[in-house]
Amino acid sequence: MKFLAVTLIAHHPDPVTGVRKPTRERFREVVDSALLAEELGFDGFGVGERHERPFLSSAPTVVLSHVAALTTRIRLFTAVTTLSLLDPVRAYEDYATLDHLSGGRLDLIIGKGNGTAQRELFHVTPEEQWERNAEHYEVFRRLWRQDKVTAATRFRPPLTDAEVWPRPYQQPVRVWHGSATSKESVDLAARHGDPLFSANVTHPVEPYAELIRHYRERWEHYGHDPAGIAVGAGTAGICVAPTSQEALAAYRPVFDAGLAFSRQAGLPVVFETLEDFVERGSALIGSPQQVIEKVRRYHERLGHTVLHVHADAGGLTQARHRDSLELFQSEVAPVLRREIPDPPFAWGPVLPAPPLTPESARA
Numbered sequence: 001m002k003f004l005a006v007t008l009i010a011h012h013p014d015p016v017t018g019v020r021k022p023t024r025e026r027f028r029e030v031v032d033s034a035l036l037a038e039e040l041g042f043d044g045f046g047v048g049e050r051h052e053r054p055f056l057s058s059a060p061t062v063v064l065s066h067v068a069a070l071t072t073r074i075r076l077f078t079a080v081t082t083l084s085l086l087d088p089v090r091a092y093e094d095y096a097t098l099d100h101l102s103g104g105r106l107d108l109i110i111g112k113g114n115g116t117a118q119r120e121l122f123h124v125t126p127e128e129q130w131e132r133n134a135e136h137y138e139v140f141r142r143l144w145r146q147d148k149v150t151a152a153t154r155f156r157p158p159l160t161d162a163e164v165w166p167r168p169y170q171q172p173v174r175v176w177h178g179s180a181t182s183k184e185s186v187d188l189a190a191r192h193g194d195p196l197f198s199a200n201v202t203h204p205v206e207p208y209a210e211l212i213r214h215y216r217e218r219w220e221h222y223g224h225d226p227a228g229i230a231v232g233a234g235t236a237g238i239c240v241a242p243t244s245q246e247a248l249a250a251y252r253p254v255f256d257a258g259l260a261f262s263r264q265a266g267l268p269v270v271f272e273t274l275e276d277f278v279e280r281g282s283a284l285i286g287s288p289q290q291v292i293e294k295v296r297r298y299h300e301r302l303g304h305t306v307l308h309v310h311a312d313a314g315g316l317t318q319a320r321h322r323d324s325l326e327l328f329q330s331e332v333a334p335v336l337r338r339e340i341p342d343p344p345f346a347w348g349p350v351l352p353a354p355p356l357t358p359e360s361a362r363a
Contacts, residue, residue: 046077082113190218
C-alpha cells in the first residue's frame, strides 16, 4: 500500500483557537508539510485546486513546482485538478512543465470540481460541467500523447494540427479520476483504463463502496484486465496516539468546533458525536492497532491500494500532528505495506520513455 499526505490549503480560522494565520505563513506551512512528508517516508504529497473562499489552492502547479525544487523522492499529486474549469491546452502546458521540473514525479487527480462560487467565477453552468470535464480531459490526454492535435471542441476554440510545448517528460503522465458520488467520473476513468481516487471523507463507507463497485463493473465492460485496476481512498482526519483515550482527547476539540460550525452554517450533520465519527467515518483516530484495523476494514469494502491522510494539522497543534504522522509511519504504515499490495504500476520517478509510435499515440 502507498500513502499520500494531501492538503486543500484551507485558510480559515483555527477551529479551536479562532486565529487565522497570515497567508504567507499558511503557504509556509504547506511547504513544511511537504518536506515533513518526504522526511517521514510518505509516497506522495498532494495539493488540491479550489477557486473560492476559504482555499488558497488556486495555483497548484506553482505550489507543487516549489515543492519539487525542495524534494527529491516524493511523488507530487494534484487533488484534484478541476479540468472542467480550465483550458486543457493551458493546463497541459503547466503540468508538462511541472513534470520536467520534478523529474517525472507528477501524478494528476482530475475532477469536475465542486462549489458554486468557483463555477460562477469561470462562467461554467452546472448543466455543462460534466461535458466540459470529459471534453477537456480528452483534449488534455491527446496533447500529452501526440505531437500534433486536431480536435473539434465545443468549449474552447477548435485545434488544427496544434503543437503544444514543452513535450512531456513522462510518456504518458498517470491520471487518476477523483470522485465523491458521481458515476460520470467513474465511467470516464473506466473508459480510459485510468485509476480512480475515491473522496471517502463525508459519509460512511457505503456510497463510496457502491461507486467503486460500479467502477469495477464499467472497467470490465470496456474490456480492461481486472488486474490493472488501481483505487485510492481518502480519510476524514488523522490523530494517531499511543492510546485510544489520548487520541480521542486530542481530537475532541477539533470535532466539536467543526460540529458547531456546521450547525451554525446550516450544513447537514452526518456524525453527531466524535465516537460515531470514529466508528462509522473514515477518520483515523485511535491507537496504532485501532488505525490498522480500520484501514483493513475499509480495504475489505473498497479494495484500495493507495490511502491519503491530511497533511495539515487541522486544529491539532503542529507538535501533536507531527507526532501523529510519525507514529503512523513507524507503527501503522509498515504493517499495511506488508498486508495490502501496491497499485499495479511503477511508482518512482520515470526513466526516459521510448519514442512515441502512431499506435501508442492512438491508445
